[in-house]
Amino acid sequence: MKKIAIRDSEYEPKKSRILRTKRMTATEKLFEIALPGGKSLDHEPGQFVEVSVFGVGEAPISVSSSPTKRGSFELCIRKVGRVTEALHRLEAGDDVGIRGPFGKGFSVRILEGNDLLFVAGGLGIVPLRSLINYVIDNRRDFGTVNILLGCKTPKDMLFNEEVDEWNKRLDVKLNCTVDKADPAWKGNVGLITSLIPGINLDPDRTFGVVVGPPIMYRFVIKELLAKKIPERQILVSLERHMKCGLGKCGHCQIENLYCCQDGPVFTYDKIKNLKGAL
Amino acid sequence: MQYALLKKDHLNDFISKLAQEQKVVAPVSRGFGQFSFEEVADASRIILKHIPTILPPKKYFMPQEETLLEYNLSEGQSMEAVVECQKMVLFGVHTCDLAGIQCLNIAFSERPKDFNYLIRKNKIAIVGLECNDYCDEYASCSLMDNHFPNGGYDLFFTDLGDFFIVHVNTQLGDELIEKTKVFERADKSHMDTLAKMREKKRGIFKNEVDIDHQELEPLFKKSQNSKVWDELNKRCVACANCTNVCPSCYCFDVTDELQLDLKHGKRYRRWDSCQNEGFAKVSGGESFREKRGERQKHRYYRKFLYPMAKFARFFCTGCGRCSRTCMAKINLKETIRSLITEKA
Amino acid sequence: MKKPKVAFFDFACCEGCQLQIANMGELLLDVLHLIEVVEFREVMSEKWDKDFDIAIVEGSITTEHAVERIKKLRERCKVLIAYGACATIGGINGMKNNFDLDKIRQTVYGKDYKYFATIKTQPLDAIVKVDYYINGCPVYIPEVVKVLKAALAGLPYAVPDYSVCVECKLAENVCMYEKGVTCMGPITRAGCNSWCINNGNLCYGCRGMVSNPNQNGAKDVMEKYHISVDAIKNKMDMYNTCRELKDEQKKR
Incomplete structure (x- = not known):
């Protein structure tokens, strides 16, 4: 059997360098990564990349930094499987393979000029941070900005310093909640859905952007609809196992849609009738 | 030259001459009424009258396992994307399987393109073979409109007793004919015999299920919440035979494998199936098609509904393999009939 | 890199899975570049009384004595690999569980059966934590190699969950x-x-x-x-x- 080298194969990762790492919680670690030649990733917030550890495998990871950050990008990776376990052992100076960015992100052009309500549960903050920082870096192009963050306990909170920075801004409203507080916690306790009714918003010009664990979507979307936000102004990012990123391998398919190419960001009206989407 | 003639006595010369130059694969008997495409040196093992092979010729276009990437971790992590391929002639492909290859062509040439598939596909010459009669009761090629030749081959053989009429469809096909020098001119009487056979064939092949080809898509669209899927949920054992033998299924898994020197390694893909437990599982542990009935429905929808919207084509070829091989007797024609009855 | 110390042990089994290692042929040389075998009764006479990195354990647990022994073994190793059908799922030895224990002992050992203590057959993970599973009777060498590589890298190996x-x-x-x-x-x-x-x-x-x-x-x-x-x-x-x-x- 002949073996031929393929130029520009969609399966060939770019060898990229880890510039910096930061342990965030017991299970999450932040990686700053540069593509070869200092090229920008040129992603849209909400898109993902396929990260390779050679000899171990590849995993889809959403980009956590804003495209306004040039020259390098950031991934916040939870240790849950074989590849992420191996990734957690890597440090600055080590190489990883990068393919992508893949998929459709949050279309910032559609969001421009509108009010934004961000709802992030647990790890949902990771892709949402990319959009939030993009909005903050282009703050006058958007209307009011409301951020709701929720997680299990205060020590699971990610990007604490940055969240504090957002909180200090006069052009951002931010609310945090945890399922279970500890003595030092001063914020809300309870489900993230409980924060939504109290928000004053203009439904016609508000976009709700929701990212979180599968169970969260149904409840949050119900609250947003109760606020009269139109279905097509509710954006969600769905988690599936995108193995190839090319709309071929089938693992991330939701009915007729490939999460890796048609998503991972969808407007609610597009997926509300898809069985098994939410 | 559009049509050529090959006397049956010369088939062996044709195959053995080709086999001297390149790999030739053709359907051979595996016993127990089963067949598979295997490499042949001449025509002695080739079975012209065969039911669809255990695996479709898909295995030559998208091998069960294939390397995508090779790397070396010792020299600053060097890597190379590769495709393993080989020139070959694929002989004896039925019209259902030709349709299957066309489905794969479409899926893999959709952007982003899959060069592993596209490069390999162009190394393979395809020689089709007509079915003059039904292979067995599982086929639904007439329903899927795949019982007559409809392109997708270089040469196409029709067995007419003592001779084959051969449709020469491409330059590559013509080259195979020129190279082997065993073909003759087909004259009008031969062509009449072909026409007569085709006429007779029209009488034999009838819609296997009482539904119009065009009505299949609406039928499946209406069947989202059908009880038929609950029924399949009870029966399916999730052995994934249906998808592995399907000529138009192309899902795969990607795995890294390091050699024991812990330096050299490869990334390869292997056929995977939406019927397998854990196929739609995410890292958090949630599986999005947990029930076997949901997975079966997904399989049917990937044949009769989703590709219609995307490619304006059914991805079921009517070959009948899924029904023939199902451990639990799930039968495609019966499934469609049940859906029709339910909606009536 | 210091080679991890690996030891082989067996409980109720035919030791055929360990024999598969000896049958590996040339591949075995590559494996031995990566590990140091410190105890392997079937192929070497040396014994090892200290701790080790990886224990590869064949056989199922069929006596109280075996229960104590596997618990002690678990304390001495960082990684425990259940090796072969007897260790991973109880295997052939499990057929005994279909019978009354006294009756089956009588059938096997005759009138002095009371001297031969026994308990119901159990796989290793019924008693101790198992880190890796290598199924099979006997084990399939390509999978053994896969699991070894995973164990050496400290990464999980998932046995396929399809048929x-x-x-x-x-x-x-x-x-x-x-x-x-x-x-x-x-x-x-x-x-x-x-x-x-x-x-x-x-x-x-x-x-x-x-x-x-x-x-x-x-x-x-x-x-x-x-x-x-x-x-x-x-x-x-x-x-x-x-x-x-x-x-x-x-x-x-």
């Missing part, structure tokens, strides 16, 4: 059921590349059952091929009797 049919179809074998043979492939966990069927034998279910078998669907299969429930039950019991023990424990 042997998947790998058997990829190998394009004629289905055993087409040959009129009852095969355990449809409900047995893959990972062996349908080794037995590729070589003309049927699947005996030595790798244990898939996590979510469809019992109702299995009835359809039996009906299609005119197989009696007893015939299937007998075949299943050959390797998988301990599964019932596990189900009982779960219920408790």
